[in-house]
Each structure stands twice: as structure tokens, then as C-alpha cells.
Amino acid sequence: MSTDIQINKPAPIASIKEVALFDSTSDIEFTIKTLEADKPVLITEFYSDGLLLLKELKMHLKRKLSNKTFKEQREYRAEYHKLSNLIVIEIVAHRLTVKKAPAIGWLEKLYPETPDFFLSFSQIQGLNSAWQWYKNGISIPVLRNKVHPYYGTYFPTRFDHLELFEQWLKRYTGPKKTAIDVGVGSGILAFQMVKHGFQKVFGTDTNPNAIVGLTEFMGDTKLSRKIELDLGHLFGNFDKQTELIVFNPPWLPESRSLDNIDQAIYYNKNLFPDFFAAAKKRLLPDGKLVLIFSNLAQITKVTKEHPIEKELAEGGRFQLEKCYKKTVKAASDKTKRDAHWRASEEVELWVLTNN
Structure with missing residues (x-):
């Protein structure tokens, strides 16, 4: 694996001309008018001043924009994104x-050659949250040790699908020489397979941060000899046949109405056909193909089509051995926005074999 992978990170702003200054004594209304005139505003005194300005900006936009229909919500988000990114903060000596x-360790870790620069306050908030996850780690019920997700890497905040995979691995009696984890992310499925005795797991991801982060996390431990990584689409450079292919794909089809499509959450129309065609070449005759999915797209009425069912009906490549389903735990009281459909959400584990 190449060590000179370019990491995804917020682009540093070298210098800013004609910037307005903001602290707790500044006129909020005037400052928001400055932002609406497309001029940057620099937070100068306290970090909390930036939080205050963002809060006031949200209230201002809620008064100004209706924010009721889906279209209006999109307009509100787009305007907030544009104006909040004009609120900047200075970094000196990281x-x-x-x-x-x-203290945000990413400033030195991601920008070793650039000690002095500016970033938007929103980007700094994102870096700060990501640093807390990375530094403190997150506990995953199916693993003994915490994982420390690298900046810009998807990690799960719900674990029903991981528990479903754990139950399946406990029952699996096939060979455990090699497996491939497509879209390795923060490495949890790969770690589960190693825990259950797989000698070698090949992990791929299109996100460079996932590959760099996992490489760093494993270091020269036993894990680094058990898990081999490759930056690439689907199977990357791994073209040998294997007894197990595991794929936890995005659960929602991409839609034109979505901004900033996140490849960990949304799939495009080619993903599943391309995956099944490539998986067919790499699965040993008696091998198993395991896909972890959800009925999320169907119950939220995004689409009626289920890509795995479609492949089984039309693809002619694989047949269904078993589909396990698990009802998702109730949403916490804090997440009121999606509680109405969570009651009928199920995670699915599909086991397919060669036709």
C-alpha cells in the first residue's frame, strides 16, 4: 500500500483580505449583514463568540426563510452553509x-507543513468533534477494544447490524483462510472476522482517510499482519478468489435533491450491478457473499426497489442461502426527527452463494 496517499481535509486559507472582526461587543445584526454581503468575519476574542454568532445566524435565517417544506429546508441549509463558512478563525503554530x-490535534496532524492559516469556524467545529472521537475512541459492543476513527472516516453510531454479523460469524463453519471486506471504513467488520479466526482479511475503501487511519491504528500489531488494505473502488487490487466476501454498502439510493453526496450513506445506480459482477469473479465456487443492508429506503419511501432482491431475481449469478433480519432498537428520546419510522426499520444480513 502506498504511503503517500492524499488525505481529505478542509483546505487551509492562507490569508484573508478585508475581513470584519467579531467579538462579544460587536453588533450582531450588522455582522450578519456583512456575511450576507459575502464578506468574511473573523472571530477574535473567545471561541464561544463563534458559537454565539452561529446561533444568531440560525435564528436570523429561520425568521427570514420559511423552512417548512423539503425545498425550503434545502434552501435554508444551503444559505446557512454559505454564510457560516464565511465565519473564520485564525490558527497560529497549529x-x-x-x-x-x-486543543485540536488534527491541526498539527493534518497540516504538518502549514502552522499558520485560517479555517471556517464550522470546519473547526467538525475537526474538534472528530478529534474527540479519535482521541477518546468509541466502544463497539462486538469488539473488545475501542476504535479510534480517523478524521473524515465513517463510523457507526448504531450497532444492530454489527450484532447481526457477529451472530452469523459465531455460526459460520466454513473455511477461514481469507476474506474480503469491501468498504472497510473504520475496520469494524474486518476486526470481527479476525476475532473469529480468519487468517487474512483484505480491506478496500475509496476514502483515503479510512486507509491512512486504519494503517496508523493497526501500527505493527498482529492486526497489521492479518489485515491488508488497498485504496480503491470495490475490490481494488485484490483479484484472487476468496471464501468470504463481506459488503456493508450504503443503505439509501442517491437522489438529485441531496447536497454533498456522502458515499458512506448513499449509493449510485451502478454500485450494486458493478459489485455483483466483480464479486462473481472473486468468490470461490463454495464461497459465501454476505451483504449487510436495511429496509430504510423502502420505509422512508425513497425507493421501492431493493438492490439485493433485484440481483437475485434478475442477475443469474447468485442464489439466496438465508436472509436474517433484526428490528432496530428504538430511537433515543434525543432523536425525535426520525422516530416515526424507526419502529418499522430492520437491518438485514443476506447470505448468497454461487448459482
Whole structure:
């Protein structure tokens, strides 16, 4: 694996001309008018001043824009995204210059050659959250140790599908020489397979941050000898046949009405046909293909089509051995926005074999 992979990160702003300054004594209304005139605003005194300005900006936009229909919500989000990114903060010697600011290790880790620069306050918030996850780690019920997700890498916040895979691995009696984890992400499925005795797991991902982060996380431990990584689409450079292919794809089809399509959450129309065609070449005659999916797209009425069912009906490549389903745990009281459909959400584990 190449070590000179380019990581995805917010682009540093070298310098800013004609910037307005903001602190707790500034006129909020005037500052928001400055942002609406497409001029940057620099937070100068306390980190909390940036939080205050973002809060006031949200309230201002809610008064100004209706924000009721889906279209209006999109307009509100687009306007908030545009204006909030004009609120900037200065970094000197890899530290935020304002008082009572959090220490964010990513500033040095991701920008080793650039000690002094500017970023938008929103980007700094994202880096700060990601640093807390990375530094403190997250506990995953199916693993003994915490994982430390790298900046810009998808990691699960719900675990029903991982528990379903864990139950399947406990029952699996086939050979455990090699397996391929397509879209390895923060490595959880690969770690589960190693835990259950697989000698070698090949993991691929299109996200460079996932590959760099996992390589760093494994270091020169036993895991690094058991898990081999490759930056690439679907199977990357791994073309040998294997007894197990595991894929936890995105669960929602991409739609034109979505901004900033996230490849960990949304799939395009070619993903499943391309995956099944490539998987057919790489699965040993007696091998198993395991897909972890959900009925999320159907119950939220995004689409009636289920890509795995479609492949089984029309593809002619694989047959169904078994489909396991698990009802998703109830949403917490904090997540009120999607609780109405969570009651009927199920995660699915599909086991397919060669035709």
C-alpha cells in the first residue's frame, strides 16, 4: 500500500483580505449583514463568540426563510452553509488564536507543513468533534477494544447490524483462510472476522482517510499482519478468489435533491450491478457473499426497489442461502426527527452463494 496517499481535509486559507472582526461587543445584526454581503468575519476574542454568532445566524435565517417544506429546508441549509463558512478563525503554530478554545490535534496532524492559516469556524467545529472521537475512541459492543476513527472516516453510531454479523460469524463453519471486506471504513467488520479466526482479511475503501487511519491504528500489531488494505473502488487490487466476501454498502439510493453526496450513506445506480459482477469473479465456487443492508429506503419511501432482491431475481449469478433480519432498537428520546419510522426499520444480513 502506498504511503503517500492524499488525505481529505478542509483546505487551509492562507490569508484573508478585508475581513470584519467579531467579538462579544460587536453588533450582531450588522455582522450578519456583512456575511450576507459575502464578506468574511473573523472571530477574535473567545471561541464561544463563534458559537454565539452561529446561533444568531440560525435564528436570523429561520425568521427570514420559511423552512417548512423539503425545498425550503434545502434552501435554508444551503444559505446557512454559505454564510457560516464565511465565519473564520485564525490558527497560529497549529493552535487556535482565540481564548478558551479547544486543543485540536488534527491541526498539527493534518497540516504538518502549514502552522499558520485560517479555517471556517464550522470546519473547526467538525475537526474538534472528530478529534474527540479519535482521541477518546468509541466502544463497539462486538469488539473488545475501542476504535479510534480517523478524521473524515465513517463510523457507526448504531450497532444492530454489527450484532447481526457477529451472530452469523459465531455460526459460520466454513473455511477461514481469507476474506474480503469491501468498504472497510473504520475496520469494524474486518476486526470481527479476525476475532473469529480468519487468517487474512483484505480491506478496500475509496476514502483515503479510512486507509491512512486504519494503517496508523493497526501500527505493527498482529492486526497489521492479518489485515491488508488497498485504496480503491470495490475490490481494488485484490483479484484472487476468496471464501468470504463481506459488503456493508450504503443503505439509501442517491437522489438529485441531496447536497454533498456522502458515499458512506448513499449509493449510485451502478454500485450494486458493478459489485455483483466483480464479486462473481472473486468468490470461490463454495464461497459465501454476505451483504449487510436495511429496509430504510423502502420505509422512508425513497425507493421501492431493493438492490439485493433485484440481483437475485434478475442477475443469474447468485442464489439466496438465508436472509436474517433484526428490528432496530428504538430511537433515543434525543432523536425525535426520525422516530416515526424507526419502529418499522430492520437491518438485514443476506447470505448468497454461487448459482
